[in-house]
Amino acid sequence: MTLDAQARPKNRGRHGGGGGRGGGDTKPRAPRPRRRILRWSAATLAVVILGTAGAGYLYYEHLNANIKKAQRNLGDSDVPEATPNAAGQTPLNILMIGSDSRNTAKDLKLGGSKADVGRPPLADVQMLLHVSADRSNMSVVSLPRDTMIPIPRCTTDSKKYEALSLAMANESLGRGGPGCTVATWQKLTRIHIDHFMMVDFSGVVDMADAIGGVPVCVRQNVYSHTSDGHGSGLKLKAGTHPVKGEQALQWLRTRYGFEDGTDIGRTHAQHMYMNSMVRQLRANATLGNPTEMRRLAEAATKALTVDEGLGTVKKLYDLAGELQKVPTKRITMTTLPTVQWSQDHNRLVPDPEDADQLLSMVRDDTPLDGRGAKHKSEQKAKAPSTPAGTLAVQVRNGTGTSTEAPTPARARAVTQVLQGKGFTRAGADVGAATEAKTLVLYPSADLEGDAQAVAKALGVPLGQVHRSTDVSGVTLIVGADWRTGDTYPKSRSADRTPSTAAVLSGDKEDACMEVQKGFTW
Structure with missing residues (x-):
């Protein structure tokens, strides 16, 4: 759910600071040219912050203490950050x-x-x-x-x-x-x-209560309830209705009653709610009541568990400042x-x-709405630092899928192809992997040009060359997209979102959920 509070801090720069304690003055004031409106959106069940900024550092230390923190990554390895674009920006x-x-x-x-x-x-x-x-x-x-x-x-x-x-x-x-x-x-x-x-x-319910109703739509009457006690309990008449509190949680949890009754339908309903919430908050950003601001700030900070990098109101505010730059329609x-x-x-x-x-x-930082250029297209291929004949390349068989076993001896076959192209030190790796698409991985920046040279020799797109701490040298993982043959197959367009991804734009105001047969009344 989202929490959206407007504050009018005194004498602060863009990223805030200072006190601002107590209820404050509720009387109207003349506009200040450099006043910053601080909007805080803490997103629904997924906790997505999709609006703008924070609660004006209201009870700053108290709010900081509300926020629960945990370690960002408990895995054995990490994935390197994306390469900056031409302007030095990263996603x-x-x-x-x-x-x-x-x-x-x-x-x-x-x-x-x-x-x-x-x-x-x-x-x-x-x-x-x-x-x-x-x-x-x-x-x-x-x-x-x-x-x-x-x-x-x-x-x-x-x-x-x-x-x-x-x-x-x-x-x-x-x-x-x-x-x-x-x-x-x-x-x-x-x-x-x-x-x-x-x-x-409980965090979802508290935040839903704090922000008020968010409009959602169903095409038919819906009651998410089965004879054996399953279902969220959501009951709505056909049409558009504002939901909040426990009813908002029911909407976000509903599986039995939406579309085909699968978890996929539930994600579609969550997307509709989130988009509607963002549109509403951005269109009605004014909450001038200090009591309401305190209530919203309390609900959001108590509901959240975040990594250490987001563990203060100031850090959340800075993050919100980045998110606020994106227009709803994008x-x-x-x-x-x-x-x-x-x-x-x-x-x-x-x-x-x-x-x-x-x-x-x-x-690749390619917009899913079909507008704009790819992030990877802004990057130039780097020159290799090692001659092909002296570069050690590990080739791994990753051709297995959930429905097909790996192609036997596939790593050895592609190793021979690579050796024939001058990479005579290429060798088949006995390690197993499962990858839908063929990848070339490298562990450090000095090997990026070498990894790109391997990809170029095989016709693998540069967008499939990635830095990874899971490998110790240049490693080619032959994916399920190359189970046979000596030539890497041409891939589909890399800038078109698959229709199966069920795209929903943030500015689509007429979205409405289909109700599953048997769950109408």
């Missing part, structure tokens, strides 16, 4: 997590049973918020809860969780906390996650394309082509 990536924890009395009352108390929490909402390097556009990618993905080894101060080759995406949160969810996303996407923000059930909501898992029709796996296409666009 910003924030992972929003909605926890289903029932470990407080309030959370338990909002959902679940006593048997849920004490169990590891699940990350039932996961959204990657990507803000472009030039701050002109913003992309949100949701991961359906039922998606089966690899989870890396995660380590806390007291426990080590071994890697899982395939598990439900929401299990990562219970393996040490949000830092393991960040590590899982980095493994899945090869995108560096700068920050995370997490909220639980916010694009998407869902990671998936297909049914062959081993269980109730589970999903990332679509080998469309999911990688979408993630490649985010990695």
Whole structure:
């Protein structure tokens, strides 16, 4: 949910400072030319901050103490930050997590049973918020809860969780906390996650109450309830209605009753709510009542768990200043394309082509709304520092998928192709991997030109060359897109968002959820 408060701080620069205590003067004042309006949006169940700034440093130290903090990354390795564009700018990536924890009395009352108390929490909402390097556009990618993905080894101060080759995406949160969810996303996407923000059930309700109603739409009457007690309990008449508090939580949790009754429909409803919330807050930014500002600030800071890099009101304010630069019409909501898992029709796996296409666009800082140039196109290829004949290249077989076994001896076959192109020190690596798309990885900046030379020799696009701390030298991972043949196949257009990503633009005001058959009244 979002928290949106307007403050009028005295004698402060762009990033604030100073006191501003107590209720303040509620009488109208003459406009000040350099006054900054500080708007704070702490996003719905996914905790996305999509508006502008903070609560004017109201009770600054008190609010700081409200914010809970956790380690950003609990995985064994990290993903390097994106290469800056020609202007020296880099993208910003924030992972929003909605926890289903029932470990407080309030959370338990909002959902679940006593048997849920004490169990590891699940990350039932996961959204990657990507803000472009030039701050002109913003992309949100949701991961359906039922998606089966690899989870890396995660380590806390007291426990080590071994890697899982395939598990439900929401299990990562219970393996040490949000830092393991960040590590899982980095493994899945090869995108560096700068920050995370997490909220639980009660935090969603508190923030929804604080901001008032957000308009949502259903095409038919809906009641999310089954005879055996499943469903969120959401009950609405056809049309557009403002939802807040527990009803907003019901909307965000509804699965039975929307579209086809899957988790994908639930992500679409969450996107609609978030877009509507942002439009409303940006159109009605004035909250002049100091009491309301305090209530909003309290709700947001108490609801959030963030990484250390966002652990103060000032840091949240600075982040919000970056997010506020993106116009609403350039916010694009998407869902990671998936297909049914062959081993269980109730589970999903990332679509080998469309999911990688979408993630490649985010990695390359390509706008998902189809406007603007790719980030990677602004970069020039670097000259190799090592002659091809003396460069050691490891070739790894990553051709396996969720439905197909790896092509036998594929690493050896491609090694021979690479040796024939002058890379005589190339060798087949016995290590296994699974990659939808062929990649060339390198561990340090001095090897980038060498990695690009390998890609160029094979016809692999430079957008598939990435820096990674998971390798010790230039490493070619032959992906599922190159299971046979000596020539790398031509890829699809890298600047078009797959239709299966269910794109929803931030300025689409007539979006309305279809109701699942059997859940109308």
